[in-house]
Amino acid sequence: MAGAALSDDxxxxxxxxxxxxxxxxxxxxxxxxxxxxxxVEIELxxxxxxxxxxxxxxxxxxxSIADSACGYAALTLMPAGAGVLTAExxxxxxxPAAGERLLAKxxxxxxxxxxxxxxxxxxxxxxxxSKLCAMMTATCMTMAGRDGVSD
Amino acid sequence: MAGAALSDDxxxxxxxxxxxxxxxxxxxxxxxxxxxxxxVEIELxxxxxxxxxxxxxxxxxxxSIADSACGYAALTLMPAGAGVLTAExxxxxxxPAAGERLLAKxxxxxxxxxxxxxxxxxxxxxxxxSKLCAMMTATCMTMAGRDGVSD
Amino acid sequence: MAGAALSDDxxxxxxxxxxxxxxxxxxxxxxxxxxxxxxVEIELxxxxxxxxxxxxxxxxxxxSIADSACGYAALTLMPAGAGVLTAExxxxxxxPAAGERLLAKxxxxxxxxxxxxxxxxxxxxxxxxSKLCAMMTATCMTMAGRDGVSD
Amino acid sequence: MAGAALSDDxxxxxxxxxxxxxxxxxxxxxxxxxxxxxxVEIELxxxxxxxxxxxxxxxxxxxSIADSACGYAALTLMPAGAGVLTAExxxxxxxPAAGERLLAKxxxxxxxxxxxxxxxxxxxxxxxxSKLCAMMTATCMTMAGRDGVSD
Numbered sequence: 001m002a003g004a005a006l007s008d009d010x011x012x013x014x015x016x017x018x019x020x021x022x023x024x025x026x027x028x029x030x031x032x033x034x035x036x037x038x039x040v041e042i043e044l045x046x047x048x049x050x051x052x053x054x055x056x057x058x059x060x061x062x063x064s065i066a067d068s069a070c071g072y073a074a075l076t077l078m079p080a081g082a083g084v085l086t087a088e089x090x091x092x093x094x095x096p097a098a099g100e101r102l103l104a105k106x107x108x109x110x111x112x113x114x115x116x117x118x119x120x121x122x123x124x125x126x127x128x129x130s131k132l133c134a135m136m137t138a139t140c141m142t143m144a145g146r147d148g149v150s151d
Numbered sequence: 152m153a154g155a156a157l158s159d160d161x162x163x164x165x166x167x168x169x170x171x172x173x174x175x176x177x178x179x180x181x182x183x184x185x186x187x188x189x190x191v192e193i194e195l196x197x198x199x200x201x202x203x204x205x206x207x208x209x210x211x212x213x214x215s216i217a218d219s220a221c222g223y224a225a226l227t228l229m230p231a232g233a234g235v236l237t238a239e240x241x242x243x244x245x246x247p248a249a250g251e252r253l254l255a256k257x258x259x260x261x262x263x264x265x266x267x268x269x270x271x272x273x274x275x276x277x278x279x280x281s282k283l284c285a286m287m288t289a290t291c292m293t294m295a296g297r298d299g300v301s302d
Numbered sequence: 303m304a305g306a307a308l309s310d311d312x313x314x315x316x317x318x319x320x321x322x323x324x325x326x327x328x329x330x331x332x333x334x335x336x337x338x339x340x341x342v343e344i345e346l347x348x349x350x351x352x353x354x355x356x357x358x359x360x361x362x363x364x365x366s367i368a369d370s371a372c373g374y375a376a377l378t379l380m381p382a383g384a385g386v387l388t389a390e391x392x393x394x395x396x397x398p399a400a401g402e403r404l405l406a407k408x409x410x411x412x413x414x415x416x417x418x419x420x421x422x423x424x425x426x427x428x429x430x431x432s433k434l435c436a437m438m439t440a441t442c443m444t445m446a447g448r449d450g451v452s453d
Numbered sequence: 454m455a456g457a458a459l460s461d462d463x464x465x466x467x468x469x470x471x472x473x474x475x476x477x478x479x480x481x482x483x484x485x486x487x488x489x490x491x492x493v494e495i496e497l498x499x500x501x502x503x504x505x506x507x508x509x510x511x512x513x514x515x516x517s518i519a520d521s522a523c524g525y526a527a528l529t530l531m532p533a534g535a536g537v538l539t540a541e542x543x544x545x546x547x548x549p550a551a552g553e554r555l556l557a558k559x560x561x562x563x564x565x566x567x568x569x570x571x572x573x574x575x576x577x578x579x580x581x582x583s584k585l586c587a588m589m590t591a592t593c594m595t596m597a598g599r600d601g602v603s604d
Contacts (some may be wrong), residue, residue, distance in 0.1 A: 021204035024212055024294035029179065052219075053301050059237045061175055067211045086210045087568060088592055090241035090392045090543055092419045092439060094412045104290020110396045114567060115540060115594075117394050117437065135411060135419065137394060137439060139541055139592065140567075148423060149205050186575045238417060239441055241392055241543045243570050243590060260588060261547045265416060266443075267391060268545045269586065286562060286570065288545060288590060290390055292417075292440065323506035326514055329480065355474035356602050361539045362520045363477055370505075372534020388512045392543035451507050 006080060008037065014080075015040060015072045018151040030065050030148065032072075037106040040072040046124075057097035059134075061099045062104075062122055066091060066136040069106030070118035074140035075151055077111045082142050083149035087115070089138035098134045099126030109137075116140045157231060159188065165231075166191060166223045169302040177286065181216050183223075189259040191223040196252045197275075208248035210285075213255075213273055217242060217287040220257025221269035225291035226302055228262045233293050234300035238266070240289035248284045250277030262290075267291045308382060310339065316382075317342060317374045320453040324370065332367050334374075340410040342374040347403045348426075354439050359399035361436075364406075364424055368393060368438040369410025372420035376442035377453055379413045385451035389417070391440035399435045401428030411439075418442045459533060461490065465542075466495060467533075468525045471604040475521065483518050484575035485525075491561040493525040498554045510550035512587075515557075515575055517590040519544060522559025523571035527593035529602055530564045535595050536602035540568070550586045552579030562590075569593045 006014065012035045019025060019032045025042075028050055034041035042065045044050070044057070052058040067089055075084040106120040122134040143149045157165065163186045170176060170183045176193075179201055193216045195201070195208070203209040207220035218240055226235040256273040273285040294300045308316065314337045321327060321334045325372070327344075330352055336343035344367045346352070354360040369391055377386040408422040424436040443452045459467065465488045472478060472485045478495075481503055487494035495518045497503070497510070505511040520542055528537040559573040575587040596602045 018204045022209060023199050023202045024209035027200045048174050049178045051174045053169045053302060054234065058173065058175035058215060058218075059240070060211060060218045063214045063218070063240075064209060064211025067209075067214070083205065086244055086401060088241065088243040088541065089210070089214075090239065090439065092239040092411075092441065093237055094414075094419060109394075112396075117396060119437075132412060135421075135439065137392065137437065139394065151204060201492065239390065241590065243562075243592065244567075245570055260584060262546075263547075268547055270588075283563060286590065287573075288543065288588065320506045323500050324511060325504045326511035329502045349544075350476050350540040351480045353476045353603060355471045356536065360477035360517060361474060361542070362513060362517025365516045365520070365542075366511060369511075369513045369516070385507065388546055390543065391512070391516075392541065394541040395539055453506060 011035065011037060011076050015075060016149065019072060024064065025068060026063060028064060037076050038073055038117045040069050040106045042069045042104045043101055046099060057102060059093050061093050062097050062102065062134050065102060065104040066120040066122050066134060067138060069104040069120045070138035071140050072137060073106040073108050073118045074116040077108055079141050081150055082144045083146065083151045085141045085143055087139040087141045089136050091134055091136040093134050095124065095131055095133040097124050101125050114142055162186065162188060162227050165302065166226060170223065175215065176219060179212060179215060188227050190222055191220050191257045193220045193255045194252055196248060208253060210244050213248050213253065213285050214242045216253060216255040217271040217273050217285060218289060220255040220271045221287060221289035222291050224257040224259050224269045228259055229293050232301055233295045234297065234302045236292045236294055237246040238290040238292045240287050242285055242287040244285050246282055246284040248275050250275045252276050265293055306319050313339060313378050316453065317377060321374065326366065327370060330363060330366060339378050340375055341410045342371050344371045344406045345403055348401060359404060364399050364404065365393045367404060367406040368422040368424050368436060369440060371406040371422045372438060372440035373442050375408035375410050375420045376418040378397050379410055380444050383452055384446045385448065385453045387443045387445055389441040391438050391441045393436055393438040397426065397433055397435040399426050402450050403424045403427050416444055461532050464488065464490060464529050467604065468528060472525060477517065478521060480545050481514060481517060487578045491526055493522050495522045495557045496554055499552060503535045510555060515545045515550050515555065515587050517574050518555060518557040519587060520577040520591060522557040522573045523551040523589060523591035524593050526561050527569040530561055531595050534603055535597045536599065536604045538596055540592040540594045540596045544587055544589040546587050548577065548584055548586040550577050552577045554578050561602050567595055
């Protein structure tokens with residue numbers, strides 16, 4: 001809050017740096033595909049290692065990229081040095097997550113000092129057609145002055 | 152509903168068979184540790200490949216085992232031939248998911264014909280001490296007569 | 303499903319008739335202010351009888367108009383004779399619900415045969431300025447062939 | 454945290470005093486029926502003015518008593534002078550809320566410095582038989598040093 005605001009480039013680098021440390025995103029095969037102030041998109045190629053018993057992407061994997069998209073959208077608006085944690089999220093699964101890839105589009109609904117509400121829509125893309133397959137709302141918490149929780 | 156009810160052994164085999172097809176559980180390194188009527192537990196050793204940027208287990212990985220624990224707890228009460236899908240879940244993250252392993256304990260709150268409410272508590276276990284780190288409620292749907300969605 | 307689809311006028315009359323039977327909306331002092339296919343708005347003048355201990359509108363009253371806005375938005379897309387029930391909802395409270403009136407804007411995100419996801423934004427209006435104070439996602443269920451549950 | 458902890462009697466008086474200021478509880482006809490450390494129960498006689506179109510208690514009215522039960526359960530553990538606000542809640546509606554009265558049993562799942570997770574079960578009581586009709590999880594926020602937000 002005090003101090004200089006971050007430039008768009010600094011914001012992008014901040015998100016990329018923190019995303020790069022999320023080993024779980026590498027495990028999934030997810031990549032950061034867009035960062036802007038209040039907006040983050042994450043893409044996940046659909047491969048067998050993220051599926052559940054019917055061959056769709058596991059709801060937990062869908063939720064994982066949606067959660068990271070929400071959390072990083074929130075982080076774009078947090079003061080330098082602060083870290084982000086998810087306090088809670090809810091996801092509605094609307095259609096089977098199947099096709100070539102998933103795209104989670106996260107954006108901030110309302111940024112507060114302590115709590116930020118973000119939401120994400122997840123689209124399943126098949127043969128160039130994009131279909132909404134999940135929607136999340138997430139409460140993200142700004143962590144300041146905690147050892148090891150800085151992004 | 153009609154027809155013979157499943158025995159406890161048949162229920163355990165049913166859950167094990169379906170869990171075994173969830174490639175994503177293998178990716179996480181999760182294993183089924185308990186099955187009873189209306190109850191399923193899943194264990195996840197904490198390893199670097201499931202972590203987020205601060206070294207804790209990613210909220211999405213926590214949610215993944217909680218979702219499977221809820222869904223399979225629900226499936227223990229579903230008629231043979233039916234499949235289970237998650238319609239929605241909400242998870243509250245209560246403490247950093249850190250330590251040696253996570254244990255997700257899922258149980259059915261109310262089983263209905265179409266919708267079943269299940270809940271899961273996730274414990275982080277460190278040096279033999281178990282700490283509640285997340286709580287989920289999940290709405291699971293009984294799918295009957297859908298090709299490819301049978302468990 | 304079979305049979306003629308409802309006209310816009312029939313849809314508006316259907317929602318008005320069902321809303322008129324919600325005694326609780328009268329208790330709150332809420333009124334239906336807009337109905338279109340997939341969209342319903344409900345307005346609530348802020349009066350002392352709906353407040354909590356700090357003088358803001360009680361979160362439950364905010365949720366009540368948001369829930370009705372979601373449910374009726376869903377009902378606009380349901381076959382004649384069917385009734386609507388809420389299976390679950392989640393609401394995030396973003397700012398104190400204070401001012402002259404609240405406006406809940408509900409809309410359908412995805413309509414399915416059994417389950418429909420709707421969402422609502424609730425705005426607090428003061429001196430002509432509108433501020434987002436809550437956001438809800440709700441899973442609505444189509445009830446067909448149940449005595450007494452037809453809208 | 455600093456300063457003297459409240460006695461059980463002081464806690465009960467604190468909750469009763471704040472509940473007494475929730476005009477909306479009076480509008481509903483709800484009353485506080487039990488207060489203990491980390492636990493609050495609220496009772497609602499079922500009367501026509503809280504119903505929806507099928508004659509059941511409106512989901513919003515069910516949520517209202519569950520939210521107050523969660524918030525006040527959380528408040529029993531908050532430092533003197535602090536106020537409580539609900540940041541978010543999710544409710545699953547499990548059975549029609551019908552009968553003579555509803556009983557919402559709220560309890561704290563995890564109390565934190567800023568955020569407390571509480572949950573509530575709501576029972577519908579008819580002819581002496583109690584049936585679970587809803588379950589809520591709620592994130593409650595400790596407000597300290599805000600004018601007008603002290604309980």
